[in-house]
Amino acid sequence: RKLESGDAAEARDNFAGFKLIKVLNENTRNKCIFVHGSFEGSDDDAVVLMEKTPFDKQSISAMLTSTTDLKQVMQNDIYGVYTSSPPPDLNGINTTIIYPATDRHIMKYSAQQIYLINETAEEYQEITLPFIESQPFSLQWVYNILDKKAESDRIIFEDEDTDTGFILLPDMKWDEKLTENLYIIGICHKRGIRSLRDLGREHLPLLNNIAKKGKEAICTKYGVKENQLRVYLHYQPSYYHLHVHFTHVNFDAPGMNIGKAHLLLDVMENIEMQSDYYPKKTFTFTAKEKDPLYLKYKAAGKM
Amino acid sequence: RKLESGDAAEARDNFAGFKLIKVLNENTRNKCIFVHGSFEGSDDDAVVLMEKTPFDKQSISAMLTSTTDLKQVMQNDIYGVYTSSPPPDLNGINTTIIYPATDRHIMKYSAQQIYLINETAEEYQEITLPFIESQPFSLQWVYNILDKKAESDRIIFEDEDTDTGFILLPDMKWDEKLTENLYIIGICHKRGIRSLRDLGREHLPLLNNIAKKGKEAICTKYGVKENQLRVYLHYQPSYYHLHVHFTHVNFDAPGMNIGKAHLLLDVMENIEMQSDYYPKKTFTFTAKEKDPLYLKYKAAGKM
Numbered sequence: 001r002k003l004e005s006g007d008a009a010e011a012r013d014n015f016a017g018f019k020l021i022k023v024l025n026e027n028t029r030n031k032c033i034f035v036h037g038s039f040e041g042s043d044d045d046a047v048v049l050m051e052k053t054p055f056d057k058q059s060i061s062a063m064l065t066s067t068t069d070l071k072q073v074m075q076n077d078i079y080g081v082y083t084s085s086p087p088p089d090l091n092g093i094n095t096t097i098i099y100p101a102t103d104r105h106i107m108k109y110s111a112q113q114i115y116l117i118n119e120t121a122e123e124y125q126e127i128t129l130p131f132i133e134s135q136p137f138s139l140q141w142v143y144n145i146l147d148k149k150a151e152s153d154r155i156i157f158e159d160e161d162t163d164t165g166f167i168l169l170p171d172m173k174w175d176e177k178l179t180e181n182l183y184i185i186g187i188c189h190k191r192g193i194r195s196l197r198d199l200g201r202e203h204l205p206l207l208n209n210i211a212k213k214g215k216e217a218i219c220t221k222y223g224v225k226e227n228q229l230r231v232y233l234h235y236q237p238s239y240y241h242l243h244v245h246f247t248h249v250n251f252d253a254p255g256m257n258i259g260k261a262h263l264l265l266d267v268m269e270n271i272e273m274q275s276d277y278y279p280k281k282t283f284t285f286t287a288k289e290k291d292p293l294y295l296k297y298k299a300a301g302k303m
Numbered sequence: 304r305k306l307e308s309g310d311a312a313e314a315r316d317n318f319a320g321f322k323l324i325k326v327l328n329e330n331t332r333n334k335c336i337f338v339h340g341s342f343e344g345s346d347d348d349a350v351v352l353m354e355k356t357p358f359d360k361q362s363i364s365a366m367l368t369s370t371t372d373l374k375q376v377m378q379n380d381i382y383g384v385y386t387s388s389p390p391p392d393l394n395g396i397n398t399t400i401i402y403p404a405t406d407r408h409i410m411k412y413s414a415q416q417i418y419l420i421n422e423t424a425e426e427y428q429e430i431t432l433p434f435i436e437s438q439p440f441s442l443q444w445v446y447n448i449l450d451k452k453a454e455s456d457r458i459i460f461e462d463e464d465t466d467t468g469f470i471l472l473p474d475m476k477w478d479e480k481l482t483e484n485l486y487i488i489g490i491c492h493k494r495g496i497r498s499l500r501d502l503g504r505e506h507l508p509l510l511n512n513i514a515k516k517g518k519e520a521i522c523t524k525y526g527v528k529e530n531q532l533r534v535y536l537h538y539q540p541s542y543y544h545l546h547v548h549f550t551h552v553n554f555d556a557p558g559m560n561i562g563k564a565h566l567l568l569d570v571m572e573n574i575e576m577q578s579d580y581y582p583k584k585t586f587t588f589t590a591k592e593k594d595p596l597y598l599k600y601k602a603a604g605k606m
Contacts, residue, residue, distance in 0.1 A: 011373075011375040011378065011383070012373050012375075012383070012385070013372065013373055014368075014369045014370070014371055014372050014373050015366075015367045015368050015369060015371050015373065015387075016368070016369035017369075018367045018368065020363065020364050020367060023360050023363060026357070026358055026360065027357075028357035029332075029333060029357075029555065030332055030333070030334075031333075031334050031355050031356070031357050031358065032358070033358035033360075033363060035363060035367065037367065048367065050358065050387065052334045052355035052356075052358075053334070053355075053386075054329065054330075054331035054332075054334050055329055055331075055334065055335070055336035055353065055355075057326050057329065057336075060323065060326060060336060060338060061323045063318075064318040064321045064323060064338065064340065064351065065317075065318050065319065065321065066317045066318060066319035066320075067317070068317055068318050069316065069317050069391070070314075070315050070316055070317050070318065070398065071395075072314040072315075075314065078401055078402055078403060078404070079399060079400075079401055080314070080315075080399065080400040080401075080402065081397075081398070081399050082315070082398040082399070082400065083356075083395040083396065083397065083398065084318075084353065084395060084396040084398040085391035085392060085394070085395050085396070086391065086396065087391065088372070088388035088389065088390065088391060088394070089388060091388070091391070091394050091396070092374075092386040092387060092388050093386065093387040093388070093389065093394070094384075094386065094387075095373065095384070095385040095386065095387040096382060096383065096384050096385070097382075097383045097385065098381055098382055098383075099381060099383065100381060101381070113553075114531075114552045114553055115528075115530045115531060115552065116530045116531070116532070116533065116552055117530070118568065140380070141379055141380050141382075144379065144380070150379045150380070151377065151379055154377070172382070172384060175376070175386075178331060180329065180331050181331035181332075225418075227418045227419045227420070227421075227606065228417070228418065228419070229419075230419065230561070230562065232561055249417045249418065249419055249589060250331075250414075250416075250417055251331055251332065252330065252331070252332035252333070253332070254332075256560045256561055256562075257559045257560060257561075257564070258533070258535055258559055258560075258561060258564040258565065258566050258569075259533065259566065261560070261561045262561065263561050263562065263587055265421065265585065265587055266561075266585075266587070269584070269585055273577065273580075274576065274577075277576075281572070282568065282569075282572055284566055284568055284569070286552060303530060
């Protein structure tokens, strides 16, 4: 049968019945792999995202005991190289199963050539905005969160104000175990602010509120200091409902590069200086060769 | 007994008898941890370096079977988040045991806390600038390059103009073998421009020239496309003579994060909009707890 999006998928106990179709991409630095496959008895596609877990300071003692086997690879003077095999419960892998997955999911996680796009204000109006509006990007999962229909047990903080309010919750990439790789998302309650492009002076109270209360809530709950939090937005964002990223300064999080990330403090300062700074700005961002937006720029003779 | 360096250490079968003294450092993105400890029955120090292994394309099929347990963390619509626990032999950890380790090993693998500094225009004048001027930062090696007294055989391109000219040469981190990790530095001939802070409208011809001729020279020589080059400056820079970084977009180069890197295109646009954008800007950058500049901010009661 074909599973409908929105159906609650059953929790799986293991990967029984999984058939590998293709390794879409891997990152040997981050220890990630993205796989396209399917489950027995269904025609639906599945995308499996796996990332080795960071070491856990709390449980490292438990790992460095007689239950962790060592296999020597080589020994030179004081340097011994081994492969360790700790018990499975101490060495989990963060795994996301997207099922049923669409072609867009498969494309999103596939390895591709990367290009830089310089998007002027005019190109945003002529190419990017019509593209955003033509796409069936579903924001339903965001509205589920804002309406407490999903993930409400994960909410870290909420300011319910309809203009300046927001919800904080852990990013899907964070398992909430270590503050050193803290990754929290602040999603504004107000609907219709697609991205940085839409921001002007009228949004300063919202941005200030997210910056101030967001940091306070995180510092209180997780015992970090304000000057240990990076607070930023993405352009292009992965979904067009305004949201802010909070990560621990010790965490080398993905998506903090120039050409993607914009510090909230810089954003506020730029808007204070000139209200239409972002509507007018030329944004540089990276795009993959199969990204629909890249193809639009290419079709328009811009690449 | 005290083991002498040079003694062949015995191969260990597991971590029996290991006593944790301190977690020295960890990297949650690379999934590394560095630990200081000792082994029962010895006074010698041990340093253990562990790094999760990258996924192996060859064995991923074996991992995605019924032998890999799944524990559900949450489910929202089509997205299911799990912790997977594969059999230990499919999920090893690369481990180096340095034993006996010296104090220098322990220091080498120890972390320093990182903080974000928000440097206002006033704080630049009061703290940063006096610090820069008081330091014996020698720029002699830069002047040696500009005067062709050193590294002249490494020059990729030169524009000799004293106001808008510059020299391109490979960064020390690049071995010039793969264009995928191309890293080139453009150093301006004009002396006395310490950093981004000093830039104003009068420098636009220089910046435009570096952007245009720099990219042209690199694209011609290395067969890359203009939209595959990231071009940016650092603040704080590692030396206070204006220079520009050119890296390949596929290369996950160090120093491309917000709070460090500033796209040259953004810099030019900001200056065109407001000549004193950079002298007036509040810059956010990271510093380590033992960095002299961080200590100056701390002494001034700013941290």
